[in-house]
Amino acid sequence: MIDIRETxxxxxxxxxxxTSIIEHFNAAADPRRLIELFLHEVWNPATATGWGLDVWGRIVGIGRILKIDTAGYWGFSQGYPSSRTFGEGIWYSGQGATSNYRLPDNDYRQLIFAKAAANISSASIADINRILMILFGNRGHCYLANTDDHTMMLVxxxxxxxxxVGxxxxxxxxxxxxxxxxxxxxxxxKNDFGNDIL
Known part of the structure; x- marks a missing residue:
């Protein structure tokens, strides 16, 4: 309690x-610090860290561990999408072509916000472009283009x-x-002034 003497x-x-016993017990049992810590570290997804973000990840349905492609292998893109050509990749040895990567808190927070937006979206191009802005808006232009062959092109x-890609x-x-x-x-x-344009 804030003012224990009133009670x-x-x-x-x-x-x-x-009064000394009551004041010491009040200081030991005061939940304000724990409530503040819980609200900051778990309840608010914008400030949550560690375990709190893992809880939000389970709520929206996305894990922190991603399977990502390892080093590019030499080959043709039909067989393996990130294949490289002569002088760029290594021969595929038959080992697993993916590895696990644990996202740090800031990247995982963006992924959680994107998944939360995806959970309530209508899967329209406008909604998907909004999600792409959440994920990659600070890195450059990224948008979805509709094609005529039942695919959507991420540009x-x-x-x-x-x-x-993971x-x-x-x-x-x-x-x-x-x-x-x-x-x-x-x-x-580049335009005439040296600035990037699309």
């Missing part, structure tokens, strides 16, 4: 031993990292029925 009966208020103006492949973006995603990297071009 002590008048006949006991002048007893130093009794990046920056080079997506394997973690970016986030997209994790199922955070809503996908209309019968449609699959493809990725395309379009490097930005």
């Amino acid at each position: 002590i009966l008048a006949q006991y208020a002048n007893s130093p031993a009794l 990046f103006s920056f080079r997506p990292t394997p973690i970016d 986030i997209i492949a994790s199922g955070v973006l809503p996908r209309p029925s019968g449609v699959r995603y493809r990725y395309m990297f379009v490097p930005p071009t």
